[in-house]
Amino acid sequence: MKYTLLFLAAAGNALALTEYSGPVPKLRHKPFGFAGQATGGSTNSSAVYVVSDAGEPREAVAFPYAKTIHVNGTIQGNQLPNGTLARCQDYIDMTEPPGSAVHGFNFETYLLSLNATYVSLVEQAIADNTPFEGRNATEYRTLLGHQNGYRLVVAATQKAQVGFKLTNNTSLIGWDANAALNGINLYLSSVNNIWIRNLKLVPPQDCFPAPETFPSSWNALYDAIGLVTASNVWVDNCELQDQLSGEYVEPDIIEPGWQVDRFDGLFDCEDGTDNVTFSHNIVRNHHKSLLLGGGTKEADRDLGKMRFTIFGNHFNGSASRNPLMRFGSFDIFSNVYETRNDNPPRFNDASQAGRRRRRGALDRTPLDAVFQYHLGVYNQSRVQVQVNVFLRHGAFPNDTSRIFTISEATLSDRPAKVCIRETPPHFPSTMNGVAIASLSEVVADTVHFFVDSGMAVDGAVVLTCDGSRGYEVPKVLEDSGDVLEYVLSEAGQVLDETRRVEVDAMSSSNGVSSGVEARGMGRWH
Template identity: 30%
Template sequence: MRTQHSPGRVIASLAGSTALVLAVTGTPAHAQGRDPGRQTLPAGDGWAAEGPGTTGGAAADAEHVHTVTTWQEFQTALIRGGDAAKIIRIKGTLNATASGCEAFEAQGYAFPQYLADYDPVVWGHEKEVSGEQENLRVASAANQKKAITALVPSHTTIVGIGSDAGITGASLQIKDADSVIVRNLTIEAPLDCFPQWDPTDGPTGAWNSEYDAVVVHGSTHVWVDHNTLTDGRHPDSTLPSYYGEVYQQHDGLLDVVRGADHVTASWNVFKNHDKTLMIGNSDSAAATDAGKLRVTLHHNVFDGIVERAPRVRFGQVDAYNNHFVIRADQPYVYSFGIGFESRLVAEKNAFTLTGGISAAGILKKWKDAPLTARGNYVNGRPVDLIAVHNAEMPEEALRSGAGWTPTLRTKVDDPRALPGIVGHRAGAGKAG
């Protein structure tokens, strides 16, 4: 087991105050050596730096530092010690579905029979599916959920060791926790083995899936940094179609929902995915979400993303210094989704658009809410995103002025330099 560098030996943890872990030299933990497991979020680095900041498991003693190489070891390490500060170092790729979808099937479930029973020619589009095969699908889905869900407790740092560390087939759920750090991992979006057919979803029905790669649910002070989140080996283009609709087996890459607050996502690569990053999951969730869902997104790459980069409800979201790459051969709907009571600030981002895609489509109005969009560049030139959107889509006109000014920022780079900066430094294997 790898131990921390001696200069960074922790001698005190000031719980309930600034939550900074001090080394022998008196330097903050985020400045200690090059051990990413002992690093904490730098002061002022986005919403997760608010108040006590985000320290994860930096104060863990030797008993609560684990190196894992299998999914089962990882799940055990998460549970061990409860909410005591812990560091979990992941070596290699952990596969939560190595045994295949068949291992989760309830006895009697048969997908060919499911297709036969709920074929719209037989079932129609007027009512939701029910009956034996749907019940068995639900049971099968419950088996998968139990196997692939990892609940991350408070005061935890999860960090990949080396350039090839990752997780595939799993859903990391940071639920009702405080002070969690996830770094340096390649996370392949889980495949839902048992999507549900909903014949009432739209005019022709749709397949609906579960399982976000990472979800922050009701948690506070979360730092997601230097990861690569992607569909990986299973892009949507490889998924089959049934009943004339794509058999959708993916959900989100990173969702921040249900009253989560004070989150920073930095230096990540989000790649080749459809519904990528949702902040707030329902217009009717004011009781839990109003005044929360404060999220900072900076120095991330969104490459080949179809939509939700992010889609925002309620939250004060600061999106600055991100690079969005929209390719000519990909489907594209929008990048920033303006939702119910959202207050998005989008500043000094860079967009690389190819194939004649209009900058007017970068913004999407779901509900009327003001936003700030300043200093953004498209293909190396400054563009007023709100103005071009309103000029081309006057029926969906957006209001300028989010009504707040972000203060929790560290270095803000010239957006013209972002493709080079984040191209070399963002993503898994580059933390430290």
Template identity: 25%
Template sequence: MRLLAATATAAVGAVIVVALPNPQASAATGTVTGYATQNGGTTGGRGGQTVRATTGTAIHAALCNRASSSTPIIIQVEGTINHGNTTKVSGPSCNTAAGVIELKQISNVSIIGVGGGAVFDQLGIHIREASNIVIQNVTVRNVKKSGSPTSNGGDAIGMESDVRNVWVDHVTLEASGGESEGFDGLFDMKDNVQYVTLSYSILRNSGRGGLIGSSESDRSNGFVTYHNNLYENIDSRTPLLRGGISHIYNNHYVSIHESGINSRAGGRAKVENNYFKNAKDVLGTFYTSERGYWQVAGNIFDNVTWSSQGSDNYPAGPNPQSNTTVSIPYSYRLDGANCVPNIVQQTAGANKGLRVSDGNCTPTNPTPNPTNPTPNPTTPTPGPTTPTPGPSQPSGTNLSLGAGADGSSKASGTSYGNVTDGNVSSYWSPSGSTGDISVKWGSATRVGRVVIREASGAVGNIGAWQLINHDTGAVLTSGTGAGTATFSATSLKKITFRITGSNGAPRVAEFETYAG
């Protein structure tokens, strides 16, 4: 390891929860960009009560004192939060634990550093079975998984198990070594985490920057945006992407010692206008034979070295070329890579005044109290419908990601699981001109809308079809051509797309399912 030294201090603060007079005044500042804007958007606790906390126990108490686990709340944090002042608090609207900031089975929460700053010292933030979370302007440092004290499996911020819509902004995440020193990842996501943005943040002095997916089989995560961040003095995982889709732009990478953006196991990353300096193997597939993919544009590689290709080592350089295409469903401002070091230096990390880039390489103050409303839900049209051609990125959670899949047959070189992997470059095709493909879950799941996406080069090949409730055999709806179909929402364990006619070899890239 070549890691900078860091010191840790401990301070025990009193438990203080103070209601502030204006609940809107202390909402997260600035406007979220990236995948956290999708799936209805990420607003955190906007519109809820604002409270002040100077201890971890007070943060837990604020969660537990809400009317329900989804009642919006903004928690302003100041001071040092550590093991000595973080205990478990019980209540019907929370599920907390000692020795970690536990955001479990809750929603609509903002944690905002204020005043002289908020430091989570040797204490991680754990997000589990939660949604619509904002964390802004805090420092999390020296969280360990071994040694003493331990917290959060050694992750500074860790997310797992059905997490949706998280915005982490202007934070500083740092360690003082790698796994041998007791630390793990700075920003980890696993077991079905989706629609996340990490922006204007610093990740440094660690063996591992962070991951998406805990193993090659954990491919249920994705739709993560990283922008305007500084990765400094990191050995690897900036990030490690196993399956799923990520958008990585306008980040500054300095002193990446072993490997950087590691896209593997079918992962796809759009990597644009980043600045890599004094680093090694900053992009590719590493430590596995299960390849990933990337789309590159506008990056600068300054004193970057590349290793030779091997059986489990596939660096993208020395002349990185795109091997996939990633469609981005949101708007964003893109600075030229040449100014990224300067703009990131002035804006990234906690206690930087929450400044952002104006898209023209100039730092600017954030917009106070932005609006990012959740779109009004639409009521699906019941009964048979003809799908809308050329489906766009729909709102809501794609229930197929991480689900099982099977079918009646599959053509050579195709797989049932390709329709649930979030990757439109892979596909399933029946062995003939017609056939069944199904998505299945371990328990009853409510589905009211389906999107069928055809693979490139086969658009228009799907002819007549039926959507079938495989549990009962009932036809939910029917039509012709790929696209979007809605029907009366139904709870089922398995849904089948039955192709009964075709204009060529059908190729289903994605079989997406939504609640409505």
């Protein structure tokens, strides 16, 4: 099918988006789960736009009425109005007028300003009335003292460039499987009724993150998608990762050994966000992927809300938070978890040989890429789990002790609740193709480990099934084989339905069998 794409028209001295009235791609999934009532921009079919560079989606998402925005090709978040791509130094230079003192910010100098030993050497040079490394020690000490304040100012410049704020009743949909938002933070604050579909989503790399602990714990600013007090949000058929290629991004190494992680989460939700479905997505090669629920201080805003359906996703190389869950209700159904595990089991001591294997692997793996856990059960969460597939390799491929982790479980009178819906007639989850005989026992062992370690209170996490799903999923998957086939076929970006039929017909004529192989040709990875 041939589409004619004409989207810009002159409006005075500026270019403005015009509505698009031609044919649009048709995707097969429908909203379901906790976001089953979300309609996105479909309530007003006349407001359709197609965007292809950074200025256009920024304009389109701000429209105050219902709209569907199709992304055509790759949109770069750091694309400046003149068409060039901003670098970290550009954000510094763009902040305030030329000659401003804030232009004295330098990331390496900022890190040195946090080193008490280094600062004391500068202060000693001041006391001795001598230069420090060839420069005036007094002036240099003043510069060091301003670095943290300067960092906040230049960081705001990058945030204004890469942050895209969505408004109510919006559908943001990839035109085809080449559609990508590269280095963009989609920010959903106090909005309702959003679809985000069929997009490759790459979060911005924070030029100015703040270190938390040496050498590799960092507080970066940007997520691929961030929800704050948002409701009725459906994210479907997307691919969330740290770069367009999907490969893991190595941290920058800055002396004396900082491993600078410039990424935060991929999908983070807090402050009473509610009715969200995250389905048929690929979460690829990231450290802290899905954070669902804020900290303890946000409990009053989250309790009674924070309802999430996590269905049919492929977590591939995601080291933690798949998801991390606080305060709300979370249905974790029919996902595939694929990772390398070189951490020893929690519930027993690993052999010395195992420790040696692990050490060799860690020597080659950035600290923030080492697998930690999949499902984080935190404050007063209610978690339901049913028929997931775990695929592992590495030094400890069959370890089940890191499927769950427990944290902030300190209130036995208001416990977190975990329900494993895998007793007959439901089928069990599997690890490397072998049924996990009792995932409930895995949860119980995890709880005991954290209680015995003093990291949780006895009774603060309980196993109980006191509720029901209450909605239909797109397909009832009877066993782990069905889950694996379905997720490998359905997760990630797809062609529209017309093109899918053409590709499937071509595959059949070339003798390709139906099933995962033929359907797989209908997507562009």
